[in-house]
Amino acid sequence: MPEETRKEIPPEIVERVKKLREEIEYHNYRYYVLDSPVISDAEYDALMHELRELEAKYPELITPDSPTQRVGFKPAEGFKEVPHREPMLSLDDAMEESEVIEFDRRIKRFLNLPENMPIEYTVEPKIDGLAIELVYEQGALRVGATRGDGYLGEDVTNNLKTIKTIPLRLRKFSEDAPEIPSRIDVRGEVYMTKEEFKKINEERIARKEIPFANPRNAAAGSLRQLDPQVTAKRKLDLFCYGVGYTEGYTFKTQWEVLQTLPKWGLKVNPMVKLASNIEEAIQYHKEIQRIRDTLPYEIDGIVIKVNDLALWERLGTKARSPRYALAYKFQPTQSTTQLIDVVFQVGRTGAVTPVAILKPVKIGGVVVERATLHNEDFIKNLDIRIGDHVLVQRAGDVIPEIVMPIKEKRTGQEREIHFPTHCPICGSKLVKKSGEAVWRCPNRSCYAQGVRRIMHFASRNAMNIEGLGTKVAQALVDKEMVQTPADLYYLKIEDFMKLPGFAYKKAKNLRDGIEKSKKTTLGRFLFALGIRHVGEAMAQLLAERFKSLDKLIQASMADLTAIPGVGPEAAKSIVEFFRDEENQRMIEKLLQAGITFEEEEKEEALPKVLEGLTFVFTGALRSFSREEAKEIVTKLGGKATDSVSRNVNYVVVGEEPGSKYQKALSLGIKTLNEEEFLKLLEEKGVNLEKIMSKKTERTKTTLF
Incomplete structure (x- = not known):
């Protein structure tokens, strides 16, 4: 740039550039450090755009610490050494x-x-x-x-x-x-x-x-x-x-x-x-x-x-x-071991999953002998072979998974993994839909699918049938006593006594557990049906939106995709499930067996002592479920939400809280344990025992 141009930078431009840098760095601090922005992304982009334009016009004003200089350096040929003024020592x-x-x-x-x-x-x-x-x-x-x-x-x-x-x-x-x-x-x-x-x-x-x-x-x-x-x-x-x-x-x-x-x-x-x-x-x-x-x-x-x-x-x-x-x-979550063999499991939706059989290895304090290999594409892309030494990962309660093979340790004796073309259980030819990575068994009568459908239906967060675990589900399908979950409700005590290890008392307990499960909620029932792409949260969302099974069954793709959180794939799966004649017969049979759904009783208005306060609940509570806690807050005039933000007043923390607890800490939001939450209600004059004693009536729905 010519000398005469350099001398003509107006003072107000110099001051504006300085001001822009200060503003941008302040907003960077609010956004990236405090997680509390005070301007919109568009406003931030406008500031950056103005600074870039001024620096392009007056390049003499560019400094190494300008926000525009975060990216744009030429690749280095190597890294030069830098001495530390004080040593950076490792820790014992x-x-x-x-x-x-x-x-x-x-x-x-x-x-x-x-x-x-x-x-x-x-x-x-x-x-x-x-x-x-x-x-x-x-x-x-x-x-x-x-x-x-x-x-x-x-x-x-x-x-x-x-x-x-x-x-x-x-x-x-x-x-x-x-x-x-x-x-x-x-x-x-x-x-x-x-x-x-x-x-x-x-x-x-x-x-x-x-x-x-x-x-x-x-x-x-x-x-x-x-x-x-x-x-x-x-x-x-x-x-x-x-x-x-x-x-x-x-x-x-x-x-x-x-x-x-x-x-x-x-x-x-x-x-x-x-x-x-x-x-x-x-x-x-x-x-x-x-x-x-x-x-x-x-x-x-x-x-x-x-x-x-x-x-x-x-x-x-x-x-x-x-x-x-x-x-x-902490105990390490990764370790290396050897892949000995691969077996193929069939899930309740027919999905065929490769499972690695491993040389036993201790990870995170637990001996791991099996790990998931996800799907055929995962195996092919990583070129995982039987006999490979592999890196295995286990975090919390997540199923152990193979991260990668260690190819440097190969001896030449390793064998390729061949994905089956037919179901390993019933022999049906496997199918894979366009755009999916998963092979599926299309046979609904497949033994493995039947067992897993029963297990899912009876699980704690679904119909919660006590005493119906894996072995019982296998025995019921083995003896052809059940084909769909609906068949469970038509079995008698003497039928259960035919199962291995069942005497009268055990058979009666299981029958009582099945009978008890008839009184449930719409959300639990929808989750129990095992509709693809419908997990617990989605099932609850559908129950809250449609209120009745009749209305959900009649819902169109447009009705479903209009709900925030329900995508086209899930909507299509729901519509197809309820249009299927076999599923219609199963649901009708369940309702005829006496399945009923809880409905809220109209209650007298309670004092709005929590008005203006927003609560989030995370972790398991002892006095009531999280849903009941949210209901209490709402009845008392407060707001209960599932997401943590600076608009939240309290995060109530139960046992084994989730990421909401960590975010509350990062945002400086007040956290309460269960006892402190109960004390807060008591201080506001709330008779919790009276609220919790309200009865709910159960009504029966008929369909088709």
């Missing part, structure tokens, strides 16, 4: 509670403290990602590096700039924030969410590329791309957990570090806590392990750190790890 691990208690005792011995004297710790989830360091000078991001060997890392500054939770310049976002130091080396963990990891692996498998073994592996591979454009396409995130070298400010405690970094625009995990002693740290480990599978990211334990930074100086470090910190790990 502990797997057992006794090791954690010994860690606490060891610290006290080293400091000559009494054994009964409590030490304060900070505790936080241990993110399974890639450790990095961000060097800020005069508030601006100068260098971003990997941990490397702890002393030398790799310069990945341009790649880190593509992560929108990393501020390019630190700013004071809180009135009580201290002044930003002249230099601060911030440590954090770059990670990839489970959702993004799944998406990337699906894409890699479709391209016949080797999938990433886990989110940590994916995050590391994404951050170490020579081309930042590739990194930018993968949604990486960051939690900051500490600081290294600092000039211009002195922290006194680790808790102060964790509380201060967000005030400068840096994202810290909202689940960090202060533990007054080691017992509280151990309890925190138990709490986090309980909700581990509900988190949107992978964690492999918690990190425990002495809170007082003066004690860090006294405790010092060992060769490769500090004495003041410990990683208290």
Whole structure:
């Protein structure tokens, strides 16, 4: 650009560019760090568009910390080394509670403290990602590096700039924030969410590329791309957990570090806590392990750190790890073993699923001998073979699955897996619809489908028939006593006594359980029918929308797709199910047997003591079900919703809560346990016993 043009940048343009950058970084902070945007996406896009246009017109105004400079760097030829001013040491691990208690005792011995004297710790989830360091000078991001060997890392500054939770310049976002130091080396963990990891692996498998073994592996591979454009396409995130070298400010405690970094625009995990002693740290480990599978990211334990930074100086470090910190790990969720054989199972809808028979391996404290292989395409795309050494994954109660074969260990003796062309149970020729990956057995009389239909119908969240498990379902189908679930209601005690292991008492209990199940709800009944694409939530949604089975049966595709949450595929499946003559006969037989649905009794108006308050319930409650709790809130004038947002006043947490609990913590929403919720109602003068004692009448529906 000519010299005379450079000199003619109007002051108001310089000021506007500065103002735009500040506004955009503020909104980045609100959106990515606080998860609480205050402008729409369109308004944000308009700000970015204006800044880009001004920088294009006046390129002299472009600075390295401009929001427009997050992406657009040329691919690097390699990564240069970056020394860490203070070493980034690894942590000692502990797997057992006794090791954690010994860690606490060891610290006290080293400091000559009494054994009964409590030490304060900070505790936080241990993110399974890639450790990095961000060097800020005069508030601006100068260098971003990997941990490397702890002393030398790799310069990945341009790649880190593509992560929108990393501020390019630190700013004071809180009135009580201290002044930003002249230099601060911030440590954090770059990670990839489970959702993004799944998406990337699906894409890699479709391209016949080797999938990433886990989110940590994916995050590391994404951050170490020579081309930042590739990194930018993968949604990486960051939690900051500490600081290294600092000039211009002195922290006194680790808790102060964790509380201060967000005030400068840096994202810290909202689940960090202060533990007054080691017992509280151990309890925190138990709490986090309980909700581990509900988190949107992978964690492999918690990190425990002495809170007082003066004690860090006294405790010092060992060769490769500090004495003041410990990683208290969970049981691993992945392991390697050998694929011995593959068998094919047939589900209640006829879907044929390949199941891997494995050399027994312990994963997450459980011995795993079988794992799902999903479908034929999955096997082919990953080229999994019998005899392969494979990486197996198990998380929570999820069925173990094979992640990938370890091809480097192949000997040449491995055998290809051939998918059957006919049903392994009844011999019917398998079919696969266009656009589907699943092969199905079309024979409704197939033994395997019959057993699984009965098991699903009788399951706890469906008709809840006590005493009707797998073995009983198999025996009933074996002896041709039932062909459809409707047949269950026409069997007598003497019929059940013909089953193996059944005497009079056991037969009577099962018959009583079947009789008891006749009184149910429309939602449970719809779920029990086993309509494809209709799970529990969908069944409840349909029950609430249509109110009666008659109206649902008459519903058209247009009626169904008009309901938020019901897509064309589910709508088509529902319409086809109720138009099928066999299904019509089965439903009619069920209703003739005495199946009835609960209807709400009209009740007197209750005082609206919860008006203006919004509640979310998560986890199992002891005093009532979640649906009953939501009903109570609604009757008292409040609002009960299923999604957590800043509009929610309370999140009531039961046993084994889901991801809603974690989101409530991240948004700073008040959480109540069940006892605290009941106390809140009591304080507002609610007679809960009176509400819960209301009777419901059951009415019978006739169809066809």
